Amino acid sequence: MMITTSSKLLYGLGAGSLAAGFVWFVANEGQQLGSVMFAFLAVAFIFLGAIASYTRDGHVLSTDTAAHASSAASQKSVGRSLWPFGTAVSAGVTVVGLISSPGIFKVGVALLIAMLGEWMISNWAERASSSNEYNTKVRDYLVHPLELPVAGALLLAVIVLSFSRVFLALSKSVGAIVFAGMGALILFFGALIAVKRQANRRVVGAILGVLLLALAGTGVATALDGEREQLTEAAEEDHFAHRGCTEEKEYSDKKASRAVSMKSSILANVILTEDGQLYAEATGYPGQQSAITIQRSNPSTILFVNESSEARRMVLSYGKVVEDLGDGVERESALEACTSKVEKGGQQAVTVVVPKPSSASDEPFTITVPGVEGAKIDVFVP
């Protein structure tokens, strides 16, 4: 019979929608929304009615005993699975990402893909054979090469991030002590487990789990608390950028100038010796120089090495600039490039562009070290 019960309903609703659409079209001229909507509704209902007719309502005859075993009603439910829940949560993350940040959105989409993929594979694997054990095995065989590295990477990321947050929050000396203590603790536990070989796997697993949670918890807590004062101050100072010579700051990173790109392009080393002598070593000039030449308009990097016992800074003066402030008022300011204070044995580079020739300046261009009498290198810019 082609007209089944449900198709009666669906065709009926379809016919109703069609009628409504027609009536709407006639009665409400210009109101396209209803007409179009009802037309689509009619199409959908009639399509469903056709499907219902085609599948005969999915009816299994009571007399067709051969079909009973394969009927949908006789199928047992599938087992439990995390992926439906995961999919929903991923959808939530995606939505939140849509509103807040592209990063979260991408994480949400990635999660969604991962969850749906897992869902698909586990659905397939569960029906691979009649043996659950075997099904689990094929699933793992298929998915573990993907799952385990990702899970491992995530675990590692949690550990590394937590560690780094903890140590960024602790002061340098305390950090060292904590690091040593933790190392000893790990060694101790490892030794304990090694000696007590029959240790319960669950107990060991539980301890590790608790440790991981504690580490992650401390990591989150310290991350929220912020980094130690010196680091925040150093970050504010922004020692990676040259910031003029107005203030002398304490925390400069001695290693900043060790960036490969900078160090590979040093125009001259300026060295302050222990006895307060200042000299330069410039490429192309043998030995110690008391004058250097800097090519005009070229970014040139000069490295200051402090071998004296006090913290010192290098100042490169290259004239002055006069600003017209209007109303006949002019402001004169010196053009200077400086390192921050460098401790004994430290070095720091400064990159400078000198646009004007030294001959055009009233004052000579020099490199000096404030506080050291007579320490001066002449700078020539052609």
Next chain:
Amino acid sequence: MKNPRRRFLSLAGAAAGLVAVAGCAKDAPQDTWQPAGPNAEMIDNLQRPVFLVAGIVGVIVFAAVAWVVFRYRDRGQAIPEQTHGKPAVEITLTVIPVLILIGVAIPTASTIFDLAKTDDTQMVINVTGQQWWWEYDYPAIGDNAAKYGLSQPIVTSGQLVIPENTKVLLRVTSRDVIHSYWIPKLNGKKDGVPGRVHLLRLEGSKPGIYAGQCTEFCGLSHSYMRMETIVLKRADFDAWVANQLAPYEAPAEGTLAKEGEALYIQQCSRCHQVNGLADAEGNLIVSAPEQYVVSGAAPNLTNLMTRNTFAGASWDLLTQECRDVVWKASADEFGAKYLAGVSADCLNQKDLREWLRNAPEKKPMYVDPTKLQETGGKYRGMPALGLTEDQIDALVAYLLERK
């Protein structure tokens, strides 16, 4: 000719012959086989035996290939059994090239180290490449000041002037992109890399002009980026230095050149510098490269007419006739001819005027107004200034006095 194959063969033969003959040019200014200084000679002494060895190997290989091609050409015979490996042959054919390469490597490494020596430097000159010309500055420090009378730095461009038999060390760098400095008759090439200083020895043993060309593709007008190195006898060099350091002489009042000076101050001094030129209030006019020019300063024009070229050594300031006089002068006479500079009679008016009229048309640069957006509104190279012919007359008159 009826037979296309023969026709092709004869054409190919003609082309090959042309290439071969071109290699034999006697008067090739950029010939690597005609060294004119100890550094280039070191290279020449290395390349001749290496070329000989490589040539012999090449002939042997070509002959062997030709014999194999002919001997085993397809005559319908069965393909021989494909076997792999004859250890004796393979080892022999590995060991022989290794031995040859070792033989080549020893003098090569030794030459490289010799060429990199800097401890015998007598004079240091900074060389800065930019799009598309070379700037030379002679720092007034160290031996330059003490032994060569450079009481002030000299800045010039296009032509590098060095004293004869002097170990000059170039500190090569760049203001924008990578360029490469190469005077084939004096030494090998060296890249000028922004932010870095590379060292290049230069020494000329015979007075004369030695030409070169930027050898690292550096943009639109790479082919217009040339350079010449002038080797002068010591006395001539001292005269050249003295002239470079001579104070500025303003043109006489009422002359066309005086008009040109005013025009220069108004139009050119933003980018170009003439040392000692002062404005009405007596303030020195110093170029302001940081404000207007993308790639740094424009060439210093203080002694333009002592140089024989302009615009990145791409065009001669001398007419062909006068140029030949300088280029073909004997070693003894060369210094005097060169130091004479450019006189009004010898001035290559055509090219210089074209240049002043519309520089970017002569040497392509980013001055196309539609391209300005790409450069942030800044010109690169010399713009078209829209000068009238009268103004050009005045400027030429002014520049002619820059000796």
Next chain:
Amino acid sequence: MTSTETHHAAGAASSTDAPAIATWLTTADHKQVGRLFIGTGLVGLLGGLVLAVLVAFERIDAEGFQLLDSGSATQVLSAARLLLTFGAVAPLVMGLAVAIVPLQLGSRSIAFPRVAASGFWMWLTGLVLSVAAIIGNGGPSGGESEMVDLYLAASVVMVLGLALAALSIAVTGLTSRAPGMGLLRAPFFSWSSFVGSIALLMSLPVFIGTSVYLYVDHRYARAAFGGNFGVNNWVGWAISQPFTYVLAIPVLGFVLDAIPVLGRTRLAQRPAANVAVGLVSVAILASLTHRAVTLPWEGDGFFSGLGTKIADLLPFGLVNVIPLLGLLGVLGLTMLTLKSAKPMLAAPLPFAVLGLLMILLGAASHLLYTVEDAALGGTIFEAGSYVAVTFGTVLLAFGGLTYWGPKLWGRRIPDKAALPLALLGFVAAALGSLPYMIAGFADQPAGVVDGFAYSGPQELWNVVTTGAFALMLLVSLAFIGLAVRSFTAGEAAGDDPWDGTTLEWATSSPPPADNFSDLIVVGSEYPLADIKNSGKVG
């Protein structure tokens, strides 16, 4: 049939050694999914009622006292309706359907169990995010632009979840019936769940599509849909009549199933009942036009402007009257059945009858609302209809819980305790809706809580509704408490507490993981009665 079989080793993992929370998170058992829906729906109900009380309280003193400022009033109103409709009614009804329909159909499982489970979690995620967005000053008329965006996107997820659950139910109804069970032989709750699910599947996507428009427009352009104030103009239909009837369709089947069983009789005119339920689903037509289909009567003589009249009447009749006819049909059949019945005094009975009456009241009043000459447009009358339908549906859902709860938990709710709750709930529903209808005639505006005045005891009406909402809140609290206590420590129900005729009573209470140990072949509309008569089950 006393099935002693407990757990089948179903699927890949067995359920015995997983911790409790993991069990709930990973379940694909439709009974558990249904219980999740029902449990969270009850929580949502309490939340919605609290907000409803708040808004009603705010209306009492229209001039002076203010708890909420005028801006947030719309938001709280929307939140209350969101929670009542999509946070309470929808999950309660869908939860019952997910849990019971496969049992009724003699199926061992719901179709696409994991899709159903995912549907629940999506609905929950979306609902939580929607509520969070409203709390963050989002939602309709929200001031925080990003939170409005979040509300729109989250409501899409929420509705998508419901649609997935509806998909599972509809496919189950269409494919997973026991051999021999044609759709006409299916129990009415299954039939009405099937019809309701189809109706939801045809209407919820329109909600989703409109929300996508709203989202894109609100986030980027604000050119077409009126920004945050336009939200309710475009998707408000989903929280008002007649869409509220669509959500109630499944529980109409509860009435049609429970009354004959509790009345110890058979339903008169079974096919008519099928048709009546089908007619109610026509309600989606009036929902999807995005605006009320109204009837301008204009007081002219009927024959003077016949053409216009017909042009007005036909669409009106098609989309507005037919669902009401369906509801009337259900009521009529129920009454017809009860006439010949010897009803037992069981709690589901009053819930069924009183809840159905409330829905009918709401639907009938809404029909009045759509007649333009009644001049009710824009008045609080609409809220009266909403309260009647929604509370009526809640009562039916409560009834469904008392009726099928024993099957799901194995213990029953004592009738004595539940009966008064049904009556009190009815009182609350009536007092919560009728005063608003009266106030509507007096032109109390809808959607605002302050600054209105009309001749009449306006404070009285609003005090009464506030009290009624508070009463409904108490009734709900009491019912939840009673249900929790009964289902955890109550009297054991036995497999077939009501002497039922359909297959859900043929398995143990609670049913095993796969519902039935053997496939039951069905020969009539009353398969369990057949089995009992044949003496197989004692």
Next chain:
Amino acid sequence: MLTLPPAPQPAPKRQVFVGTALVSAAATMLVGGMLAIWSQFRADAPFRESPRRGPIKDWMPKDIVVPEVAANMMLIAFFVVCVMAQWAVWSAKRNDRQHAGMALGMTLLMGLATLNAQLFIWSQMGVDVRGGAFNSMFYAITGVMTFLVIAGLVYTAVATFRYLGRGNSDVPTLSAHALYWYFLTAAFSAVWFVVYVQK
């Protein structure tokens, strides 16, 4: 290679098919509902003078040009996808795994082609989403359509995976899969007509 133990459970065959049909019908309403609102907005738009065609609805901004060739190619590609999906069913019914696999691969490829066409249309039209009613609604409706196509591609991937992993017992899944692509083609035809042709 693993040797398979015997007797996989028979799958409920009709459910996937019926489920797909219901999803298709629901998605029809998704697209249809959006098109209905689109039509209403266009109908409500005021008139403006067009130099070529006299007064037209001021709905699509003047400076937007629909790349009709790309839209038509996209439509044609959809029809090709349907043929490919049906080919997979036909082959699977005849136990021809090679051809079924190839057909599924082609389905995926042509599906990706439609996606590519959509991206092309977006980039060609260069509609600014903030520009007005037409603009935001254009992205909303084409975006939803794209989402449905992506869902179809995922469906194809799942069907391929299941078919290749489980063999011919999954023919009903392939039929359902083909059904979904038929629906997509119908839905896109509607979108094509309303959005790209009528504009």
